[in-house]
Structures are given as C-alpha cells and as structure tokens.
Amino acid sequence: MIAQxxxxxxxxxxxxxxxxxxxxxxxxxxxxxxxxxxxxxxRKVQGFVVGLSETSEFKGKLKDLLVVxxxxxxxxxxxxxxxxxxxxxxxxxxxxxLQAMLPWVMRAGYRKLLxxxxxxxxxxxxxxxxxxxxxxxxxxxQIKQIRKLLRNDDAKIEYVVExxxxxxKENQYDLVLAPSEYEKIYNTLRQNAVKQKQLLMDIVENxxxxxxxxxxxxxxxxxTSSVLNSAVKxxxxxxxxxxxxxxxLAGFDDHKPAKIxxxxxxxxxxxxxxQKIDQxxxxxxxxxxxxxxxxxxxxxxxISEALAQGRNALMLVPxxxxxxxxxRQVRARFGQEVAVLHSAxxxxxxxxxxxxxxxxxxxxxVGARSAVFAPLDNIGLIVIDEEHESSYKQExxxxxxxxxxxxxxxxxxxxxxxxxxxxxxxxxxxxAQKHVYQLLRLTKRANHKELPQVNLIDLKHVQxxxxxxxxxxxxxxxxxxRLEKKEQVILxxxxxxxxxxxxxRECGFVLKCPNCDVSLNLHKDTNSMQxxxxxxxxxxxxxxxNCQSSQIRFLGTGTQKVQEELEELLPGARILRMDVxxxxxxxxxxxxxxxxxxxxxxxLLGTQMIAKGLDFPNVTLVxxxxxxxxxWISDYNASExxxxxxxxxxxxxxxxxxxxxxMIQTYNPDHYAIQLAKTQDYxxxxxxxxxxxxxxxxxxxxxxxxxxxxxxKEQNAAREAFRIKRFLMQRLHQETIILGxxxxxISRVKNQYYYQILVKYKKEPNLNExxxxxxxxxxxxxxxxxxxxxxxxxxxxx
DNA sequence: AGCACGCCGACT
DNA sequence: GTCGGCGTGCTC
Numbered sequence: 001m002i003a004q005x006x007x008x009x010x011x012x013x014x015x016x017x018x019x020x021x022x023x024x025x026x027x028x029x030x031x032x033x034x035x036x037x038x039x040x041x042x043r044k045v046q047g048f049v050v051g052l053s054e055t056s057e058f059k060g061k062l063k064d065l066l067v068v069x070x071x072x073x074x075x076x077x078x079x080x081x082x083x084x085x086x087x088x089x090x091x092x093x094x095x096x097x098l099q100a101m102l103p104w105v106m107r108a109g110y111r112k113l114l115x116x117x118x119x120x121x122x123x124x125x126x127x128x129x130x131x132x133x134x135x136x137x138x139x140x141x142q143i144k145q146i147r148k149l150l151r152n153d154d155a156k157i158e159y160v161v162e163x164x165x166x167x168x169k170e171n172q173y174d175l176v177l178a179p180s181e182y183e184k185i186y187n188t189l190r191q192n193a194v195k196q197k198q199l200l201m202d203i204v205e206n207x208x209x210x211x212x213x214x215x216x217x218x219x220x221x222x223x224t225s226s227v228l229n230s231a232v233k234x235x236x237x238x239x240x241x242x243x244x245x246x247x248x249l250a251g252f253d254d255h256k257p258a259k260i261x262x263x264x265x266x267x268x269x270x271x272x273x274x275q276k277i278d279q280x281x282x283x284x285x286x287x288x289x290x291x292x293x294x295x296x297x298x299x300x301x302x303i304s305e306a307l308a309q310g311r312n313a314l315m316l317v318p319x320x321x322x323x324x325x326x327x328r329q330v331r332a333r334f335g336q337e338v339a340v341l342h343s344a345x346x347x348x349x350x351x352x353x354x355x356x357x358x359x360x361x362x363x364x365x366v367g368a369r370s371a372v373f374a375p376l377d378n379i380g381l382i383v384i385d386e387e388h389e390s391s392y393k394q395e396x397x398x399x400x401x402x403x404x405x406x407x408x409x410x411x412x413x414x415x416x417x418x419x420x421x422x423x424x425x426x427x428x429x430x431x432a433q434k435h436v437y438q439l440l441r442l443t444k445r446a447n448h449k450e451l452p453q454v455n456l457i458d459l460k461h462v463q464x465x466x467x468x469x470x471x472x473x474x475x476x477x478x479x480x481x482r483l484e485k486k487e488q489v490i491l492x493x494x495x496x497x498x499x500x501x502x503x504x505r506e507c508g509f510v511l512k513c514p515n516c517d518v519s520l521n522l523h524k525d526t527n528s529m530q531x532x533x534x535x536x537x538x539x540x541x542x543x544x545x546n547c548q549s550s551q552i553r554f555l556g557t558g559t560q561k562v563q564e565e566l567e568e569l570l571p572g573a574r575i576l577r578m579d580v581x582x583x584x585x586x587x588x589x590x591x592x593x594x595x596x597x598x599x600x601x602x603x604l605l606g607t608q609m610i611a612k613g614l615d616f617p618n619v620t621l622v623x624x625x626x627x628x629x630x631x632w633i634s635d636y637n638a639s640e641x642x643x644x645x646x647x648x649x650x651x652x653x654x655x656x657x658x659x660x661x662x663m664i665q666t667y668n669p670d671h672y673a674i675q676l677a678k679t680q681d682y683x684x685x686x687x688x689x690x691x692x693x694x695x696x697x698x699x700x701x702x703x704x705x706x707x708x709x710x711x712x713k714e715q716n717a718a719r720e721a722f723r724i725k726r727f728l729m730q731r732l733h734q735e736t737i738i739l740g741x742x743x744x745x746i747s748r749v750k751n752q753y754y755y756q757i758l759v760k761y762k763k764e765p766n767l768n769e770x771x772x773x774x775x776x777x778x779x780x781x782x783x784x785x786x787x788x789x790x791x792x793x794x795x796x797x798x
Numbered sequence: 799a800g801c802a803c804g805c806c807g808a809c810t
Numbered sequence: 811g812t813c814g815g816c817g818t819g820c821t822c
Contacts (some may be wrong), residue, residue: 002822009821018822041799041821058822147813295809 001027003065004051005042006094007109012776015093018047019056020065029068033075033752035106037067039491043159046108048098049073050080050243051261069163071451072358074102076375076411085408086383089768091775091790092398100398101373103351105593109162111135111219114146114155121154145597165351165355170244173228173237179204185236195227200236208611213244221738266298269440273298276416277380284407286387286432286452287420289442290451290680295420296326297446299383300333303364307334311380311415312363318389319343319368327348327366334364341367341374344589346436359407372402372409382406385418387428388611388644390795398789403428422651423644423682426637426689430700452622452653452660454678458669460624464466466569470557473621475663476569482496483573486616487658491566491605492649493559493625496579497530498522500556502541506549517748520552521576524564534750562625578606622649627674628664634745635797636698639673643685644675699793702760705771706794708744710787714753720786721755724774731770736761752787758797 004017020038022030024478029038034049044066051461056062075083079101087094099107112134114121126132126145134157137143146589149155175182186200187376202221203210217223226770231237262270269287276283288297317326319342331338339353356362358375363373368390384392384406392402403419410417419428419437434746445451447672457472466478501519502511511520513531520529520538528537544552559579566575576592583589596604597616604610604619624646646664654660664672676685694701707724722743728738737760743756761767 005822007821009799013819014799014821020822036822040800043821045800045821056822060822062822144813 001030002056002062003030003034003036003049004053005036005038005047005065006098007038007047008045008048008095008099009040010093010095012093015095016085017050019058019062025109026065026068027070030065031073032077032079033073033784035069036065036512037069037076037108037161038065039063041100042355043112044161045109046161048075048080048095049360050084050094059629065159067670069222072438074106074358074375078377078409079373079375082405082408086398086400086405088400090792091771092400095534097322097398097400100370100394100400100683103165103347103354104379105165105351107164109164111160111162113160114149114159115158116154117156118154120317121149162214166348167243168246168348168352169241171214171228171239172211172242173214173231173239174452175207176235178239179207182207182236187548195223196231199223199227199231201377203236203386210553223607233655238265245356246346246349248472260294260297262294262297262301263444263446265444266294266301266441268445269298269442270301270305272440273302273315273381273416273418277302277306277309277311279716280380280414281416282411282414284410284417284431285440286424286428286437286681287418287442288419288429288432290444290445291422291647292321292447292449292451292655293422293442295385295442296329296420298442299385299418299420300330302381302383303334306380306415307337307363309380310378312376312378313365313381313383314371314374314376314379314406314409315364315366315383316372316392317366317368317385318391330364330366333506337363340365340366341365341371344586345369358781366569372405379409380415380418382410382415384417386422386648387421388423388640390641393793393795395791395795396443399789401793418612423647424796426640426686426693427700429686430690444797446483447656449654449659451680452650452662454650454662454664454680456664456669456674456678457663459665459667462665466565468557468561468565469613470562470625471565471569472665475625476664478621478661478663479570479573479582479603479623482621483570484779485620485667486599487620488599488601489603489621489623490610490614490615490619490649490652491562491603491623491625492608492610493557493562493605494608494629494645495556495558495626496560496607498524498564499558501554502529502551503555504544504546504549505553506588507547508542509544511545515749515751517746521556521558524560532751533746536761557626559605559607566603566605571632573603574601575605576601576604578604580607582611583609597765602753608645608649611645611652614652615655616652618658619653619655620660622653622656622660622662624649624666625663625664627677631668631671631673636693636696637795639671639692640689643673643677643689648675650677650680678788697760702737702762704793704797705759705761705767706791706797707757707759707774708789708791709741709755709757710741710752710789711785712752714747715752716786717755720788721757724788725757727774728757728770731766732759732764736764 003020003021003022007014007018032049032052036047036049037044038047083094083097086097114132114134116127177371182200182203189197198221217228224683232239271287287295327340337356341350341353357365365371365376376377394400406417431437457474462472465471465473479489499522513520513536515536516533517533518533520531522540523530529540530537543550559577563575563577577595578592595601627646632637650662653662660719669676672688709721710716725738725741739758740757741757744756747754775790
C-alpha cells in the first residue's frame, strides 16, 4: 500500500503530496487523515495522509513511512477534502490549512541531536549529559568541534520528530472496603481527626459516587493530598493514574434553566430552520434580529431540534463574545454534551476538548473562528452568531473566512446554516436580498421593552467635566444619577492604554516606534511607552527626545486615562476596566464580568470587547466616550464598522425591567453612521451604505483581492509591487479596477515596509490562476528579501 | 523550509 | 592544502 502525504514543509515546491510505501505492520493503523512521520531528504518530518493507493506513478524508489502518530486519525475524510478545496481559493499552502484545522499541540517539534558514532567518541566528555541539540548550539568553538567530529565520522546527526500533545493524567481514588467497614473505621477515629472523618463520612454517604478524582476530593471536601496519602497507606482507598480531559467548564454549574417560550417571530424563524434540519437540506439563513430580540433563544431551540433528530450542532461566536455568560447559557441547556473551543483555554484544554469532539463524545460545539474546523461529524445545524464580525476572517496565513468554510460544511452535511446578527454585514444582507440566503427577521424585543433611548452629545458644543476634554458634564451627571439609584453603567472607549501619543509643544516631535511607523502609546500600569503593533516598550520620556524641551504632552485618550478621570470626578465609584491589558491573564475575563454581575463595581469601562453579548440586567446607562475613533480610518467599511459597534453597545442597556439609556459622545453628530445608530435603524443604514458602496465600486458590488508586498528595503517592495501591477494590468479586463501600489496605511511594521495593491473585479475567471502565478514568483522574489501576501476578500484593506 | 553539494576565495 | 561562505537544486 502507498500513502499520499502532505509534508510539514511550507514551501511552493513541496506544496503537493509525496508518496510513501506503507510497511505491512502499519497498514492496519493508517487511514486517510492519519498523522504520520516520514523521511524527507536527510531528515524526518511530520505529515498527513491525504490519499491511499495500491500503485504509484513515481519513478524512483519509494521510502517507507516511519510512524503513525495517533491511534485515531486526527483529520476526518471531510476535513481532508475541505483542505484541498480551501487550498484552491485561499492563497496558502495545504499543510498550513491542515495545521490550522488541528489544535496547536499537534504541530511537530523538530530536534537535531548530535550522537557519538564511535566507541572512542562515546568516552568523550563532550557527549556526557543531555544529548546536544544542534539547533541550540551558538558557541563558535563548539560549532568547530562538532564539524570536526562529523567529518571524522565520530558523530552522527539524528533527526527527531516530537509530538507536543500530552495527555493529562490524574490520580483517582477507588474504594476497597464495604460500606459497613468504613462506618466502623469512622467510629474508631480520634475526635481530632477532622479531615479523615470528613473523608469517611463522604465515603459512607456517597459510596456509589466513587471512584473520585483527586481534584474532586480536594476541592469539594476541602482535603489536602496528605489526607488522601494516609488514606491510601491505611488501606481505605486505592490510587491509580487515569487519563483525564482538562475540563474548561469546571467552574460552571449546569443548572437547567426554565424553558423559554418563543414569540411568534422567533417561532416562525425556528420553524423555517427546523424544516431544513428535518429535510436534511443545505440552506443558508440570515437571521436579522434587533438587539434583545432573542436570537440566542432561536439558536438554542434549533440546536435542540438538531439533537432531537439525532444530529450534532456547531455554533460559532466571536472570540470577544465567548463570555462566561454565553458559555454558561449553552452549558446550562446542553450539559456535558457541549465542547467549548476558544483562546482563553490553555493549549492542553483545547487539545482535550478537541479530542472529546473527535471521539464523538460531544454533540454540540461552541467556539470561535477556528472551531469551524471542529472534527464533528453528522452535523445537523451550523450557527454563526454576530456574523458581521470581522474576526471570522483570519488575518494571518491561512486567510480563511469561517463563514465560507461553514457554507462548505453545510453543503457537505446537507444541513442548514444560520447567520445571525442585529447588524448583518452588507455582503450577507445583499445576498439575502437576492435570495441567495433566506432572510428571517426578528423585529420585536423578546421582553417587549422599547429599545433604549439613544442621545447624541455633540462634543463641539458641550461643557466638559474636569480638566480634560473627554467626559461631558451631561454624561458625568447621568452616571452620577445611576450611581445614586444603585444602577450600573457601561462605558466604552475603543482605545486602550493611557494616552495615544507623545507630542512636543516646542518642536512638534511625536515619539514613534523604532520598528514601526506608528506613535508609541503611554501605559500607566506598566509605566512605559508601548507599541501596539510590535510590542516594543521604552521608558516614558521626561523631556522631548528631539529638542530636550520639557513642554511635552501626552494626547489621545485611552481607557486608563478615562479611568483616572472618573476616579477624580466620581470619588467612591467602583470602576472595573476591561481591555487587552487587564484580560491578558487566564480567567481574568471571567473574574471581571463576574464581579460586575455581582455588583461589586458600578462602572464597567472597556474597549470594544464589552460591546457584545453582555447581559447585565442592572445596567441602565451605556456611554460611548468617543464614537469617532473608527470613523475616519481610510477603510471602505469604516462606516459599517462604526454603525455596528454603536448599535451593539447600545444593546447593552436596559435589558431587563429597568429602562435603558445610551449616550454617545461624538464630534460628528451629523454623520449618517452615527445618526442611524441613534435610531438603531439597520435597514435604513443598509440602504444608505449600499448606495455609498455602489458609488465607490466597493463590495458587495465588487469582489476584492488585496496583494501586500513586504520588504526590509522600501525600494524593493515598491519595485516588486509595480511589477505585479503591470503583470495584472496586461491580463485583466478593462472593467477591473487595480488600485495602487501604495504604501500601506501603516507603512512599516516590525521593520518591514509594506506596499499593497487592491484588485476590484466583477468577473475574472483567470484571476485565481494569475494570483497563484504571482505567488509562485514570490518564491523567487524571496531571494531579494521580499514577501508577498494575498488576501481574498480582505476584511481590512488599510 | 532545510539540507547537502559544489564552487571559490581566504587563510594557516 | 583546508575552511567556511554562499548559490543551486532536491525532497516520494
């Protein structure tokens, strides 16, 4: 038997299957999708089996496949097929796509070990101790010595492929005696053996519940391992190590919530979706529902329907709204049958959740973008919540769009796909208009409440509270009012840090990152200037680094500064700040939200990560500190993003009995995105913005491809960019618009200069082929230090 | 991508 | 002579 293997070497020339002979003893283990180790040139690499055959066209002698890594092939045949289809239309190597489908720990680690090759060498001091990893040797003298050993055949190199995926083991304690025996022991124990009595009591009362795990006993009974050790020693318990899954939902109780009855609109939407689930028909629905209209309830009912039909369900949510609140809701409804995949999990937890799915131990998968590749089979429903979110598009190497992958999988499984949003992306809404998707609308709020009142505060004509120009008197008074009523407030400012840039008032100098073409941000928590692109930090200057003047100012307000201002203006108010800086640590996200939910704070101040999904009944005021931060960036979809964000965050107010109010501070109160966000009129925004797009020849009227060219030398990037443009101009239609090349909005990141070309087209059947050619020539161009990235339907074109 | 091979100039 | 730097071509 012969295996077709995609090897773990991401390069143009190796981006195809290589064939290997399967030794007979491995034949039974090998399937399509298996992860294997194969010889490749002088070394060994990891690879994935994408095909099996009896014969081979290969002229040379096939090498033997070496190892099958996992008992169960990590990739299903479906995923192998999907990877092939994806490779055709996103400009990435197949191996990169396959890797993106799997948990990170399944990527191989490679080591090059130096081993003695003669009895003489074996005795050398050099080879005593740990084997020498040649990739870690930097000392020139040592390199010399190693060369000599290799030349004389006194040493050899061994290539090792390491599997990072480790399975977690945990101690489990089982009972060895009859219940009555434990009672006897209990009665003979000394009075002061409190913990041992506790343990025995639990054994007697919950005899059937054993074996129990160490963590369970330690946490639930508040025991320490020493108590368990002595219990084992005394022969009460038997200990063994068993493989366990790390449970990311360990902190959540699954209490069954009251079943919620749907209103007419919800029920109608559910019926349409359920019909396709029952008929096993692939169909894409766009569920457009205003905030608070109960989209989530429709999803959960539809998932129940899929499960009732004996099928499984996949639900994608934006990373940012994978809040403990949301997870709790799904967990409460579906219990242990839910697997959760998102970035807050440790790599080990992700691997364990993934394996539960792969083994068919879960029926519902909830996760962020990459969960669209969950190895779930028999899918009866796919849901994408907040479908307009740009995070569904991966911005780095396999630049896939989870929405398109979901459509592929819905066709494969003959099941419906539900795209839900209060503010659908223009592209999706346009497709619904053309009946490519079926539109379902929820126009009523589930709790019959009116949408919250939205007020715009024109920052051009307003009195500011305090010494800074960030918080209007109106907003501060409104906050004061809520604090007095013991209600809560959410404030959003879409900019983290303390100040945005340092400006010298003498000479106009702005402190910039040495590696990137952006200003450094002041962060008070770390007392440093930080670059938000490359992570560079340096001390806060006391004087202008250019002219030594002390007249320097830190301008552009971030969340840290607003927090300081609020503390001054509202002494005693309890403020929680939530942004990338305060949520970096594992679990901090949940801690902040739990604290706010328990009313341990009055104000939740955060970046856009607080705009979505949060549901706090006691929040009656939502304030947007500056609605303009995203409005004037040069992206064609800046208005859409601003409208979305404002609408989303407004939906956080007045979710329960109490009435909600929203205050939006802006310097552009007349801008249509802000005006229409005030009335939360998505349909009017859609109509207006479609005209703007039509006039500008932008999506959804045109397709787009962005070609980025990067180099350490600006000239080289520019020259290559012009060369590519000429190449395309000669081969594309007249109606196709090729913009650029121009320097990217941030022309330098991490010391690389970026140039870009945007192609806008309606019909270019050859474009895919041409761009693959451009990409191939990039391999050549690499020699001159050039990198070329091609992004099909980019979310951001700056 | 990594790696070996081979050519060529530099240096003990 | 031998060492090491870099360009070229291959990996089933």
